[in-house]
Amino acid sequence: MSPAAGNKAPQKAPNGNRDATDRALIAAGLELFGEYGFNGTSTRMLSQSSGANVSAIAYYFGNKEGLYKAVIEHIVQRATQYIGPACEAIREKEPMLTKLSARKALKTLVESVAHLFVDSDEPKSWALIVMREQARPTEAFDILYYGMMKTLHGQISALIGICTGLPAQGDEAKIRAHTFLGQILVFLSSRETLIRQLGVKKLSDHHVSLIHKVLWAQVAAALKVPMLCRGEDR
Amino acid sequence: MSPAAGNKAPQKAPNGNRDATDRALIAAGLELFGEYGFNGTSTRMLSQSSGANVSAIAYYFGNKEGLYKAVIEHIVQRATQYIGPACEAIREKEPMLTKLSARKALKTLVESVAHLFVDSDEPKSWALIVMREQARPTEAFDILYYGMMKTLHGQISALIGICTGLPAQGDEAKIRAHTFLGQILVFLSSRETLIRQLGVKKLSDHHVSLIHKVLWAQVAAALKVPMLCRGEDR
DNA sequence: GCGACAAATTCAATCGATTGATTTATTTTT
C-alpha cells in the first residue's frame, strides 16, 4: 500500500529512502509550480527535476494535486520560520501591551514580514502559487489561510487596535491591517514593475534598506491617523 | 489568408461578422484565462465559450498566445478608461502644480485607481493574469507595463515629489509610489484573505466606502513623512 | 549472524484522454 493512502505517517518505515524522495519531490514542486504554475508543470517535469520516478508522485502524495498541497504546506512552514517568533512574542504579552510597546511590537512584526518578502529571494517562487490561490482559491488556500494569513492578519489588527483605540475585531482595524500587508506584499507581487521603474536588474542592498525605512515610516504615520469609522461595526 | 498574418487590423473587413467573432473570443479569453490561467484554458474551452470554432483562434490571432496578448491589450484598454482621465489631467498641468494642488490631484488619482480595483468587479478576472505576468513576465508584460503601469507609477512618483520635495526620479519617490499602489492593489490581489477576515461573502457598500476613507487617510499621512534618503540617488 | 520472506520502494512501459495546431471541406459574403 502506498503511504499516501493512510492519512499520514508510515507505520514502521522500513526503508530509509522515504524522506529523501518526497523531500526531493517537494523541492522540485516548489521550484516548478512556482515557475510554471500548477497546470504548466507536468508530472514528468517534476520527476526529472527531482530525480524520482513519475510513479513516486502517486506513491507518496496520491496524485499531482497531493504534491501541490504538500508544497503549500512547506511554504507555510518556511514562512512560519520567519514570522512565527515575532507572532508568538506578541501573543504572549498581548493582554498587557501599552500603546508604546504595541507600536514596538508592530515594528518588529512589520520588519520580519518585510525581511521575508523584500530581502529574501526565497518567496519569489511562492509568489505565483500564493497569488493564484488568492485569485482562485482551491482547497489548498485553507492551508495558506489558517497556516499563516489568519494569524498574521489578526495580530496586526490587534496591534492597530491598541495603538489607535479601534476595536481590534472591527472592520476598520482589519482593513487597515490589510493595507499594511499590502504595502509589504507589493514588493513581492509586483516586483517586476518596481524593478523596471528603478531601472535596475535586481534590488540592491541600498534599495532594500531604503524600502525598510519607507515601510516603517509610513506604517508609523498611518498609526497616527485617528479612527474613521463611526463606531457602527463590532 | 488569415487576418492574423498581417500584424493587425483587417484590410477591408469584407465580412461583417469579423468583429463579432474576435470580440467574442476576447471576451471568452478574458473570462477563461482569468479563471483558469493560460495553461489551464484550452482552445476548445475558448471555442465553446465564445461560440466560435476552434480554427477561428488561429484565423484571427495566429495561435492561442496571440489571443492571450489580445486579451491583455483589452485589459489595458479597459483600465485606461478608468484611470486615463485622471492621468491626463495631471500631465496637462504638471509643470504648474503646487503642493496643495498636487495633493488634490493625487487624491483624485488614488480614488480612481481604488474605484477600479476595490469597487468594480471587472478586474477580478484580470487579477490572475496580471499577477502571473508580474511573477513570470512574458512578452505580454510589456503591454501591461508600457500600457498602464509605467505611466501610473510615474505620475504618482511625480506627485509625491511635489508634495514631499523628493526628486521625482529618485529611488525613494518610486519606492513610496510603489507602497501607495500596494495599499490599493492588495484589495484585488488578496481579496480572499480580507473577505475571510471580515467574515463576509462579499464586500458591502459600507466596506467599500470605509476602504476608500482609510486609503486616502493613510496616503495623506504618508505624504507628511519627511524625506528619508540622504540625497545620494538622482 | 544467517537466510527467507514480506513490505516498502523504484522502475519502465503503457493507458485513454486531451492538448494546440493543422488540414480539408463547406458556407457565406462580396
Place this chain on the structure above:
DNA sequence: AAAAATAAATCAATCGATTGAATTTGTCGC
C-alpha cells in the same frame, strides 16, 4: 466566381495516471 469565414475532422505530441514487474530494505525464525 473569388475571397473570406466557418465548420468538421484529424494530426502528432503530451498529459496525468496506472500497471505489474524488479529492486531494495527491514523483520524474524533459527
